[in-house]
Amino acid sequence: MAEVTLTIDGQTVTAPEGEKLLWAAEKAGIYIPHLCAHPDREPPFGGCRLCYVEVDGWSKPVTSCTEPVAEGMVVSTRSERVDRLVRSGFELLMSVHDLDCKVCPAKRDCGLRLVSRKTKVKLRSGTLPKLDRGLPIDESHPDIGMNPNRCILCGLCVWVCDEQVGAGVLSFAQRGLDTRLTTFDSEPLGAHDCPTDCMRCVDICPTGALYRKAPPTP
Numbered sequence: 623m624a625e626v627t628l629t630i631d632g633q634t635v636t637a638p639e640g641e642k643l644l645w646a647a648e649k650a651g652i653y654i655p656h657l658c659a660h661p662d663r664e665p666p667f668g669g670c671r672l673c674y675v676e677v678d679g680w681s682k683p684v685t686s687c688t689e690p691v692a693e694g695m696v697v698s699t700r701s702e703r704v705d706r707l708v709r710s711g712f713e714l715l716m717s718v719h720d721l722d723c724k725v726c727p728a729k730r731d732c733g734l735r736l737v738s739r740k741t742k743v744k745l746r747s748g749t750l751p752k753l754d755r756g757l758p759i760d761e762s763h764p765d766i767g768m769n770p771n772r773c774i775l776c777g778l779c780v781w782v783c784d785e786q787v788g789a790g791v792l793s794f795a796q797r798g799l800d801t802r803l804t805t806f807d808s809e810p811l812g813a814h815d816c817p818t819d820c821m822r823c824v825d826i827c828p829t830g831a832l833y834r835k836a837p838p839t840p
Protein backbone atom coordinates (compact mmCIF):
# COMPACT_ATOMS: atom_id res chain seq x y z
CA MET A 623 0.00 0.00 0.00
CA ALA A 624 1.28 3.47 -0.86
CA GLU A 625 2.58 5.60 1.97
CA VAL A 626 1.87 9.27 2.57
CA THR A 627 3.94 11.76 4.50
CA LEU A 628 2.35 14.31 6.80
CA THR A 629 3.24 16.43 9.81
CA ILE A 630 1.71 15.93 13.24
CA ASP A 631 2.68 18.38 15.96
CA GLY A 632 5.76 19.33 13.96
CA GLN A 633 6.87 15.71 13.60
CA THR A 634 7.21 14.14 10.15
CA VAL A 635 5.12 10.99 10.02
CA THR A 636 4.64 8.39 7.28
CA ALA A 637 1.53 6.24 7.22
CA PRO A 638 -0.22 3.92 4.79
CA GLU A 639 -2.75 5.64 2.55
CA GLY A 640 -6.21 5.49 4.09
CA GLU A 641 -5.03 5.05 7.66
CA LYS A 642 -6.87 7.24 10.13
CA LEU A 643 -5.00 10.14 11.69
CA LEU A 644 -5.50 8.75 15.19
CA TRP A 645 -3.56 5.56 14.45
CA ALA A 646 -0.87 7.33 12.44
CA ALA A 647 -0.30 9.62 15.44
CA GLU A 648 -0.35 6.76 17.90
CA LYS A 649 2.25 4.80 15.92
CA ALA A 650 4.43 7.90 15.94
CA GLY A 651 4.13 8.10 19.73
CA ILE A 652 1.79 11.11 19.69
CA TYR A 653 -1.12 10.83 22.09
CA ILE A 654 -4.64 11.78 21.04
CA PRO A 655 -7.38 11.06 23.60
CA HIS A 656 -9.81 8.39 22.45
CA LEU A 657 -12.24 5.95 24.04
CA CYS A 658 -14.43 4.51 21.30
CA ALA A 659 -11.90 3.76 18.55
CA HIS A 660 -10.15 0.52 17.67
CA PRO A 661 -7.88 0.01 14.64
CA ASP A 662 -10.11 -2.82 13.39
CA ARG A 663 -13.40 -1.01 13.97
CA GLU A 664 -14.58 0.01 10.52
CA PRO A 665 -16.36 2.22 9.92
CA PRO A 666 -15.22 4.13 13.03
CA PHE A 667 -17.96 4.75 15.56
CA GLY A 668 -17.00 8.37 16.29
CA GLY A 669 -19.07 8.47 19.47
CA CYS A 670 -16.86 9.67 22.31
CA ARG A 671 -15.87 12.96 20.61
CA LEU A 672 -12.48 13.13 22.30
CA CYS A 673 -10.09 12.68 19.40
CA TYR A 674 -10.34 16.12 17.79
CA VAL A 675 -7.40 17.59 15.92
CA GLU A 676 -6.85 20.68 13.76
CA VAL A 677 -5.71 20.37 10.15
CA ASP A 678 -4.00 23.41 8.60
CA GLY A 679 -6.33 25.16 6.16
CA TRP A 680 -9.47 23.45 7.45
CA SER A 681 -12.15 25.60 9.02
CA LYS A 682 -12.88 23.46 12.03
CA PRO A 683 -11.43 20.58 14.08
CA VAL A 684 -12.13 17.02 12.92
CA THR A 685 -12.24 13.68 14.72
CA SER A 686 -8.96 11.91 14.05
CA CYS A 687 -10.48 8.43 14.30
CA THR A 688 -12.60 9.12 11.22
CA GLU A 689 -10.23 11.25 9.14
CA PRO A 690 -7.73 9.49 6.86
CA VAL A 691 -4.17 10.74 6.44
CA ALA A 692 -3.32 12.68 3.30
CA GLU A 693 -0.07 13.69 1.65
CA GLY A 694 1.26 16.97 3.00
CA MET A 695 -1.36 17.31 5.74
CA VAL A 696 -0.28 19.47 8.67
CA VAL A 697 -2.00 18.39 11.87
CA SER A 698 -2.04 19.82 15.39
CA THR A 699 -3.34 17.69 18.24
CA ARG A 700 -3.67 20.71 20.54
CA SER A 701 -5.23 24.13 20.05
CA GLU A 702 -7.63 26.30 21.99
CA ARG A 703 -10.58 24.90 20.03
CA VAL A 704 -9.44 21.29 20.34
CA ASP A 705 -8.83 21.64 24.07
CA ARG A 706 -12.27 23.16 24.54
CA LEU A 707 -13.98 20.36 22.58
CA VAL A 708 -12.05 17.64 24.42
CA ARG A 709 -12.84 19.19 27.79
CA SER A 710 -16.56 19.49 27.12
CA GLY A 711 -16.70 15.99 25.55
CA PHE A 712 -14.94 14.45 28.52
CA GLU A 713 -17.10 16.32 31.04
CA LEU A 714 -20.18 15.05 29.24
CA LEU A 715 -18.95 11.45 29.44
CA MET A 716 -18.08 11.85 33.10
CA SER A 717 -21.53 13.27 33.86
CA VAL A 718 -23.03 9.80 33.28
CA HIS A 719 -20.19 7.70 34.68
CA ASP A 720 -20.38 6.42 38.24
CA LEU A 721 -17.05 7.43 39.74
CA ASP A 722 -16.50 4.53 42.10
CA CYS A 723 -12.73 4.14 41.55
CA LYS A 724 -12.10 2.57 44.96
CA VAL A 725 -14.12 -0.52 44.08
CA CYS A 726 -14.01 -0.37 40.27
CA PRO A 727 -12.15 -3.33 38.72
CA ALA A 728 -10.77 -1.14 35.91
CA LYS A 729 -8.52 0.69 38.38
CA ARG A 730 -5.11 1.26 36.76
CA ASP A 731 -6.37 0.19 33.32
CA CYS A 732 -9.16 2.74 33.37
CA GLY A 733 -9.42 4.59 30.05
CA LEU A 734 -11.06 7.56 31.73
CA ARG A 735 -8.21 8.02 34.15
CA LEU A 736 -5.74 7.87 31.27
CA VAL A 737 -7.60 10.57 29.36
CA SER A 738 -7.81 12.69 32.51
CA ARG A 739 -4.09 12.30 33.21
CA LYS A 740 -3.04 13.09 29.65
CA THR A 741 -5.40 16.01 29.04
CA LYS A 742 -5.37 17.42 32.59
CA VAL A 743 -9.17 17.48 32.62
CA LYS A 744 -10.39 16.40 36.02
CA LEU A 745 -12.47 13.24 36.37
CA ARG A 746 -15.10 15.29 38.13
CA SER A 747 -15.01 18.94 37.15
CA GLY A 748 -18.26 20.07 38.74
CA THR A 749 -19.21 21.92 35.54
CA LEU A 750 -21.96 19.47 34.69
CA PRO A 751 -24.24 17.87 37.27
CA LYS A 752 -23.82 14.10 37.66
CA LEU A 753 -26.71 12.21 36.17
CA ASP A 754 -27.61 9.45 38.59
CA ARG A 755 -28.92 6.65 36.37
CA GLY A 756 -29.36 4.07 39.13
CA LEU A 757 -29.42 1.18 36.64
CA PRO A 758 -29.44 -2.37 37.96
CA ILE A 759 -26.09 -4.17 38.11
CA ASP A 760 -26.19 -7.57 36.41
CA GLU A 761 -24.15 -10.26 38.16
CA SER A 762 -26.12 -13.20 36.78
CA HIS A 763 -23.24 -14.47 34.62
CA PRO A 764 -20.82 -16.80 36.40
CA ASP A 765 -17.71 -14.91 35.25
CA ILE A 766 -18.75 -11.46 34.02
CA GLY A 767 -20.39 -8.58 35.83
CA MET A 768 -22.12 -5.72 34.02
CA ASN A 769 -22.57 -2.32 35.64
CA PRO A 770 -24.25 -0.01 33.09
CA ASN A 771 -23.79 2.95 35.45
CA ARG A 772 -20.10 2.95 34.55
CA CYS A 773 -20.75 2.65 30.80
CA ILE A 774 -19.97 5.67 28.61
CA LEU A 775 -21.55 4.10 25.52
CA CYS A 776 -18.32 3.77 23.54
CA GLY A 777 -19.83 0.63 22.01
CA LEU A 778 -16.55 -1.30 21.94
CA CYS A 779 -18.04 -4.28 23.80
CA VAL A 780 -21.07 -4.44 21.51
CA TRP A 781 -18.80 -4.24 18.45
CA VAL A 782 -16.35 -6.91 19.66
CA CYS A 783 -19.14 -9.27 20.78
CA ASP A 784 -21.07 -8.88 17.57
CA GLU A 785 -18.53 -8.32 14.80
CA GLN A 786 -15.37 -9.93 16.15
CA VAL A 787 -16.70 -12.86 18.19
CA GLY A 788 -19.99 -13.26 16.33
CA ALA A 789 -21.93 -13.87 19.54
CA GLY A 790 -24.18 -10.78 19.39
CA VAL A 791 -25.01 -10.96 23.10
CA LEU A 792 -24.53 -7.29 24.01
CA SER A 793 -26.54 -4.34 22.79
CA PHE A 794 -27.82 -0.88 23.63
CA ALA A 795 -31.39 -0.22 24.67
CA GLN A 796 -33.43 2.97 24.38
CA ARG A 797 -32.26 6.31 23.01
CA GLY A 798 -30.76 9.66 23.94
CA LEU A 799 -30.00 10.15 27.62
CA ASP A 800 -31.78 6.88 28.41
CA THR A 801 -29.45 4.78 26.24
CA ARG A 802 -27.94 1.99 28.28
CA LEU A 803 -25.83 -1.11 27.88
CA THR A 804 -27.82 -4.34 28.02
CA THR A 805 -28.14 -7.67 26.22
CA PHE A 806 -29.78 -7.90 22.79
CA ASP A 807 -33.03 -9.20 24.30
CA SER A 808 -32.65 -7.41 27.65
CA GLU A 809 -32.44 -10.78 29.39
CA PRO A 810 -29.84 -11.12 32.17
CA LEU A 811 -26.30 -11.74 30.92
CA GLY A 812 -26.28 -15.13 32.64
CA ALA A 813 -29.13 -16.32 30.41
CA HIS A 814 -26.83 -16.16 27.39
CA ASP A 815 -24.43 -18.75 26.13
CA CYS A 816 -21.28 -16.68 25.83
CA PRO A 817 -18.44 -18.64 24.24
CA THR A 818 -16.41 -20.01 27.13
CA ASP A 819 -13.31 -18.08 28.15
CA CYS A 820 -14.00 -15.33 25.61
CA MET A 821 -13.90 -12.30 27.92
CA ARG A 822 -13.22 -10.00 24.98
CA CYS A 823 -15.98 -7.61 26.07
CA VAL A 824 -14.34 -7.34 29.49
CA ASP A 825 -10.88 -6.83 28.05
CA ILE A 826 -11.97 -4.09 25.67
CA CYS A 827 -14.18 -2.13 28.09
CA PRO A 828 -12.31 1.06 29.04
CA THR A 829 -14.42 1.95 32.08
CA GLY A 830 -15.05 -1.17 34.18
CA ALA A 831 -18.67 -1.43 33.07
CA LEU A 832 -17.95 -5.06 32.15
CA TYR A 833 -15.66 -6.82 34.56
CA ARG A 834 -14.36 -10.17 35.71
CA LYS A 835 -16.19 -11.37 38.79
CA ALA A 836 -13.96 -12.50 41.61
CA PRO A 837 -13.85 -16.29 41.82
CA PRO A 838 -16.20 -17.56 44.51
CA THR A 839 -14.52 -18.20 47.84
CA PRO A 840 -14.22 -21.93 48.53
Ligand code: FES
Nearest residue numbers: 656668670671687
Ligand atom coordinates in the same frame (compact mmCIF):
# COMPACT_ATOMS: atom_id res chain seq x y z
S1 FES B 1 -12.12 8.03 19.34
FE1 FES B 1 -12.80 9.38 17.83
S2 FES B 1 -14.81 9.86 18.44
FE2 FES B 1 -14.16 8.38 19.91
